[in-house]
Amino acid sequence: MxxxxxxxxxxxxxxxxxxxxxxxxxxxxxxxxxxxxxxxxxxxxxxxxxxxxxxxxxxxxxxxxxxxxxxxxxxxxxxxxxxxxPTPEAAPVEAGAAQPPTTTGSGDTxxxxxxxxxxxxxxxxxxxxxxxxxxxxxxxxxxxxxxxxxxxxxxxxxxxxxxxxxxxxxxxxxxxxxxxxxxxxxxxxxxxxxxxxxxxxxxxxxxxxxxxxxxxxxxxxxxxxxxxxxxKKSQTSQDEEDSFEKRKATNPAGLLEGLLLSLDTKKPVARARVFVRGAPVEAESDAQGRFRIELPAGEYALSIIHTQYSTQTVDGIVVPAKGKVEVPIELSPSSVELDEFVVTAPHVEGTVASVMDERRDTSNVADVLGAEQMSAAGDSSAASALTRVTGVTLVGGKYIYIRGLGERYSSTLLNGADLPSPDPSRKVIPLDLFPTSVLGSVVVQKTYSPDMPGDFSGGVVQLRTRGVPEKFHFSLGLSTGANSVTTFQSGNTHRGGGRDWLGYDDGTRSVPGEWLRLTEGGTKTASLSHITPRSARPSAQDKVGLFEHNYSAQQVTMPLDLGVNAEIGDRLTFSNGAKVGIQLAGQYDNGWMFRGEDRGQITIDTVTGGFRRDFPTAIRQTTQDVSMASVGSVSAEFGKNHRLESTTLLTRKTAKNSSLDRSITNDSGEREKTTLSWNEQQLFAQQLRGEHEFERLARLKLSWMANYSTASRDEPDTREYSYVRDTPTAEVPNPTFRYLVASGPLRRNYETLMDESLVYGFDLKLPVSLGAKSELLLSSGGLFSRVDRDARVLRYRFVADGLSDEERALPLDQIFSPERVASGRLDIQDEFLPTDAYTAKTRTSAGYLMGEFIREKWLRFQGGVRVESALVSATTRPFVIVNPMQVPEVTGAIEQTNILPAGTLTLNTTEHSQLRIAVSQTVNRPQLRELSPAKFIDPETRIPYIGNENLRQADVTNYDARFEWYASATEMISFALFRKDFTNPIEITILPSGEPGDNNLRRFTNIPSARNYGAEMDFRYELDRNVDALEGYFLAGNLTLIRSEVEIPEADKAGSTNLRRPMQGQSPWIANLQLGYSDPEEGRFEFLVAFNMLGERIVEVGQSGIPDAYEQPVPLVDFTASYAFTERLRLKIKGRNLMDPLFQVEQAGLSQRAYRRGRSVAVSLSYEF
Structure with missing residues (x-):
């Protein structure tokens, strides 16, 4: 503006x-x-x-x-x-008395x-x-x-x-x-x-x-x-005002331009009032902190007044005749924070007005979510919050698709640094790891700029932690919640350790230490039936009792969800002018969720030639989720030009699952499968950042960061076993379930993964004056990133021989009782795959040069180029069996240097509107395991995959255009068009059946090309613009239309049914709508109703003549309301999934999967001290 x-x-x-x-x-x-x-x-x-x-x-x-x-x-x-x-001549005038003409301080009569x-x-x-x-x-x-x-x-x-x-x-x-x-x-x-x-x-x-x-x-x-x-805004001396009038009449006019920045944050200060001493003129800074005043040539003094900053006076400003002078001014925050003079939202970090300013001021096409919006919508994690963003969908509750592109086309940055992933099959980090309580804002950048990583196609999610407060702040919150299909209902759980309530296993589920010692870390067992005769391995039978004797699920009445969060911060100013701020925040949540899901397998009916639903399965899964998060920030400011900040983040998410699946077998018998699992995911990040401005070097700005982070996944002692029973008959109407010894014996798996990342980089910015009407900002920087991954899985099968039918009918705890262990009738066999352990690494180094040209506030062009070199490699490390040379190491790698140009043109078509046009070239590199030609199993879907050492990176050309109109600080509407052309995109194809049980084996391969294009509309409207009775109400929403097309060559068809289809996970349309209210007088009462719905999308690619499986559209309605009893005490109520629709996946017109999530409600109480 x-x-x-x-x-x-x-x-x-x-x-x-x-x-x-x-x-x-x-x-x-x-x-x-x-x-x-x-x-x-x-x-x-x-x-x-x-x-x-x-x-x-x-x-x-x-x-x-x-x-x-x-x-x-x-x-x-x-x-x-x-x-x-006062003298009689200067006596104050009483109201109502008729007076002669008076002279105001501005000289007007x-x-x-x-x-x-x-x-x-x-x-x-x-x-x-x-x-x-x-x-x-x-x-x-x-x-x-x-x-x-x-x-x-x-x-x-x-x-x-x-x-x-x-x-x-x-x-x-x-x-x-x-x-x-x-x-x-x-x-x-x-x-x-x-x-x-x-x-x-x-x-x-x-x-x-x-x-x-x-x-x-x-x-x-x-x-x-x-x-x-x-x-010292204006002196009432008549001489000085007369001097201005004389100067105005005799001196040529010049231009005074200024830039107002916060001394603390270095962000622009909007809506500050600028006065010229002795002159009846003033100006107001815009959203970029800039102002412009035309004055007669001469020397002036300015005064700047803003409710959140101390009044600043600048003397000795000389305005040249027919020229321009630029004055940068930094404002110190006042000891008392107040809102703006006018009734608009103040520019406070995380507010609607602040994030809308950032959206408008950025040179890129981006969407911004602030803490205020996430809180108002009641979103508990970054994943759920991002579903409100235009063109963003959520898959699996944790991975985002931007503009129809899967998670492989997106990346996540924390305060500008790339993050490792605890998922062994993906490079992107699950976004449900980040509770919104530790986030200040989330930015989804949809157009590429050279200062971003080059592996950019769908977009970059920039997570920003909360900043340090300007004054002392302490808050405490408690919450509880319930779900209609979970709370106070009967579910399953299993015995664990004493620290399960904290989300930490206390060693109960670990591989026994003595077993690790005997088997050299679990990689060499004496129970290798396919190599060593049973008579030569008696030690395994003796050691079965070392493992935790815990196999059965117990029923439990699921309680209310509970949560607590706290936040404290302060800023101190020392006598030498240095300022130190600190912020600490923490959160703990313990909740339960039950899902009853009906599944079936769609097959071809060989009699009719149509499709039918076979093997119906009823899944009853109970999950106890424990999440913890903490973030700490310390900032130090030395003068107005130097700032250091340290941020430490630790977030954990633990899931304790107890699943009971009952299905119909091929011979019309019934099978009951029990799965007990424990999954810990953790992200730790330590960041150091610095910002420096060197006034003697033409106001050169240097920003740098160093980030060390680790991501881990620990899934110890996942237990799976099955019982079966025959089809009921007239003679045996209620047959007994018996332990399945042959194809479904007890299996115990131990999975671990550790990603370690180090990222450091710098950015330089140099403003260059190009005369009175133009300016140029030059930027340059570099980045280095390294990620090392180590993953392994230990798999064991526990075998019980010679069981009678009566013994097989016993619970598993009794079958594997200590008495049977002592009898030598039990055995441990390994099921290691050579690919169950692997290492991987990425090395990235990059440099960029970028310029941003601004012409008279109506034109802005940002352009530049990034040179990025990357190495991605994965090495499968075999477990030692007898001779390690029997299974050689397998390595897949890709190393390439890319030159990636980008340009964005912004035209301010009017004072309140602008048009952006962007073109860029980016890449999409293979993920870590995709390069290894070894077979591996996805730990979440349990689907087998095989990598491809011949994979190439995909090249992507991106086109974007967006028109934005801002009616006020909190109102806007935008329309966007986008298109992406892919060369050699990486897709998943289904291989023909090769080995028994491998009929679903997936492989990563390059296909020649793909396209993705669409349109977006986004708006936010204050309803009191025309109707005063609706003051405080607003309406917001967005709509995205997407079309994509993947063409699979005949040679790569394998078992795929369709050679031309949409991209997997892409919805043809996405719609969001929000109606909200905030008490305009006191802000005590607020509410928000949010609606979300998206079109059908492919969740599984069809094979062998069976069509693709589509997830069907469902309407999601959420509600959040809060009331402040006092300025410190606030109550919030959240309702989720209020319509409780049926979530369904259809294939060939038949239901493949169906379940309901249930309605959820949560109540929280917070107090600020």
């Missing part, structure tokens, strides 16, 4: 601006507040009611002036500091004031020892400007305008200020009088200067915040 450049009188004085002529009753021709409301110019009914007492007070104003209200002033101010008595117009009364000519007092009054927690408050010092009075501002001149000295507040503005104040008087003691009025006083009142009329600044 271009900067505001208005030569106007200062609205803080109560004078009308160019766009406020009909609103501010400062002229004799203005109607009274009552008349203005009646004529429809004041549409807000609450403001109308608040002005009624003011109108009544104005009628009685002469009488009020005779009351002895000056006595407290005389008694509370020392005699030597009291204001001198006002007409004679009538009895009903004089809200601002000034003397005919201010003496030289007088000063000016500007008062701004806010009401309530949201700091709403107070209209109609009468401010009085002695007999001088003024009434606040719609900005809550009033001003008058008076003699220098220390005074008491009295505010007469209409009761409608402070309904909680004691008493029943039409107005409440508030006293502000010892307010200084400095001769020749302007004192700014900002006061915030609670609903009860108490002063909650008070900011006093003596700002």
């Amino acid at each position: 271009p900067p505001q450049n208005k030569s106007r009188a200062n609205p803080l004085r109560g004078q009308p601006t160019d766009d406020q002529e009909a609103k501010l009753p400062t002229q004799a021709t203005d109607p009274s507040p009552l008349t203005r409301s009646r004529t429809g110019l004041a549409l807000n009914p609450r403001r109308f009611m608040s002005v009624v007492p003011v109108a009544l007070l104005m009628v009685a104003l002469p009488a009020l002036a005779q009351e002895p209200t000056a006595e407290p002033e005389a008694s509370s101010v020392p005699e030597e500091s009291a204001a001198p008595a 006002q007409p004679k004031a009538g009895p009903s117009a004089g809200l601002l009364q000034l003397p005919q000519q201010a003496p030289k020892d007088w000063g000016t007092l500007h008062v701004v009054v806010f009401i309530g927690r949201r700091s709403t400007p107070a209209l109609g408050v009468m401010a009085r010092i002695g007999e001088t009075r003024a009434v606040t305008n719609e900005d809550g501002a009033a001003g008058f001149s008076g003699p220098g000295g220390i005074h008491n200020l009295y505010l007469l507040v209409p009761r409608g503005l402070v309904p909680g104040a004691p008493g029943s009088s039409p107005a409440v008087e508030v006293k502000i003691s010892e307010v200084p009025v400095v001769p020749f200067e302007t004192t700014e006083l900002i006061v915030t009142l609670s609903e009860s009329g108490a002063v909650t915040n008070q900011l006093l600044e003596v700002a």
Whole structure:
């Protein structure tokens, strides 16, 4: 948005601006507040009611002036500091008295004031020892400007305008200020009088200067915040004003441009007011912190006033004739934070206004979610929050698809650093690991820029942790929740360790230490039936008893979910000017979830030639989820140009699963499979970041970061076994389930994975002046990243020989009892695959050069190039069996250097709209295991895969265009078009049946080409724009239409049914809609209703003539409401999946999978100390 450049009188004085002529009753021709409301110019009914007492007070104003209200002033101010008595010529003017024309501080001549117009009364000519007092009054927690408050010092009075501002001149000295507040503005104040008087003691009025006083009142009329600044904004000396008029008439005009930045965050400061001393002009900074004023050539002094920053004065600014001078100014945060002068959302980290500013100001096509939006929607993790973003869908509850592209085409950064993954089959980290309580904002960048990683196709998810607060903050929250199909219902669990409630296994599930010692870490057993005769391996039989004797699931009544979170932070300032801030946040959640799912396998009916549903299976799974997260940040600032920050993040997610699957077997018998598992995932990250600005080097800026992180997955002692029973007959109507010895014996697996990552890089930014109307920002930087992965799986089969039918009917705990272990009838056999252990690594080094050219606020072009070299390799390491040379190591690798250009053009078509066009070239590299030609099993889907050492990277050309229109700080609408052309994209194909049980073997391969294109629409609208009764309500939503096409060559067809199909996981449309409300007066009550729905998408590629399997659309409706009992205590209620639809996967028109999640509700209570 271009900067505001208005030569106007200062609205803080109560004078009308160019766009406020009909609103501010400062002229004799203005109607009274009552008349203005009646004529429809004041549409807000609450403001109308608040002005009624003011109108009544104005009628009685002469009488009020005779009351002895000056006595407290005389008694509370020392005699030597009291204001001198005004001379008859300079006596304050009583309201209602007819006066000759008066001169304002801006030099404008006002007409004679009538009895009903004089809200601002000034003397005919201010003496030289007088000063000016500007008062701004806010009401309530949201700091709403107070209209109609009468401010009085002695007999001088003024009434606040719609900005809550009033001003008058008076003699220098220390005074008491009295505010007469209409009761409608402070309904909680004691008493029943039409107005409440508030006293502000010892307010200084400095001769020749302007004192700014900002006061915030609670609903009860108490002063909650008070900011006093003596700002040298305008000198009332007539000589200086005359000098400006002479300079204006004789000197050529020049241009003064400024950039306002926060001293703490280095972010632009928007909506700050800039005054020129001795000149009747002012400006307001835009969203980029910029302002522009045209002035006659000469020397000037500026004063900058903002509610969240201390007033700043800059002297000695020389404006050249017919030229331009640029002035960068940094503002220090004030000790008291207040909202903006005007009723708009303040630019606070994580608010709707701040993230919308970032979306508008970035040179890329990006969507931003702030902490305020995530909290309002009740999202508990980054994964669920991202479903509100245009063009983003969630797969498996943890992986995102951006614009129809799978997780392989996306990457995740934490504060700018790449992260490792605890998933052995994927490089992307599951986003359900990040609770929203530790995040300040989430940015989804959809267009590539050279400062981003080159492996970029769908987009980059940038997670940002919460920043350090400006002042002391401590909050504590408790929560509980329930689900309609889970809470207080019967579910299954299994015995674990003593620390299960913390999400940590205490060693109960670990491989026994003695077994590891005997088998050299589990890789060499004495029980290799396919190599060594049984007679030669008696030791395995003796050691069965070393393993934990725990096989059965127990029924449990699932309790309420519980959670607790806390946050504390502060910022300290030392005598040498250094500032140190600290922020700590933590969260713990313990919840339960039950899923009853019906599955079937779609096959071809050999009789009819159609399709049928075979092997129906009823899955009953109970999961206890324990999640913990903590983040700590420490920042240090040394002067205004150097900042260091350290961030430590630890997040964990543990799932304790107990699953019972009952299915019909081939011979129409019944099979019951039990699976008991424990899965721990953890991410640890330690970051160091620095920002430095070197003023002597043309304001060169250096930012750097170093990040060490680890991601681990530990799944110890997953137990699987089955029981079967025959088909019921007339003779045996209820046959007994018996332990399945042959094909379904007890299996125990131990899986571990560790990713270790080190990333460090730097960025340089140099502003270059190109004259009065253009500027250039040059950027350059480098990055190095290394990731090392080590993964392994230990697989054992426990065999029980010679069991009778009666013994097979016993529970497994009794079959594998210590007595049978001692009898030698049990044995341990390994089921190791040569590929069950592997190592992998990536090495990436990159450098980029980028420039951003800006021309007169209407054009911005960002372009550059990135050179990136990458090595990706995976080595399958065989377990030692007898001779390690029998299974050689297998390595797949790809190493390539790419030159990746990108350019984005932004045109500001109007003051509030802009058009972006972007073109870029990126790549998509194989993931770690995809390069190894060895067979492996996905730990989540249990589907077998085989890699391909001949894989090549995919090249992607990206095209984007987006039009954005911003109606206000919180309102916008945008339309976007995008297209992506892929060369050699990596897809999954199904191989023909080769080995028994390998009929579902998948392989990664390059196909010649693919396309992906679509359109997006996004909007946010405040409903009170045209209807005052809907103040506080907003409507937001987005719609995405996507089409993709994959063509599989005949040679790679294998078992695939369709050679041309959409990309797997891509929905043809995605829709989101939100209706929300936030109490505009006090902000006590808020609610949000959110709707999400997406079109059908492929979840499994069809094979052998069977069509693709599609997940069907379902409507998802969520609800969040919160109420603040006080400014510190808040209650929040969340409802999830309120319609509880049936989630279904269809294949050939038949149901392959179907389940319901149940309705969920959660209640939380938070308190800020």
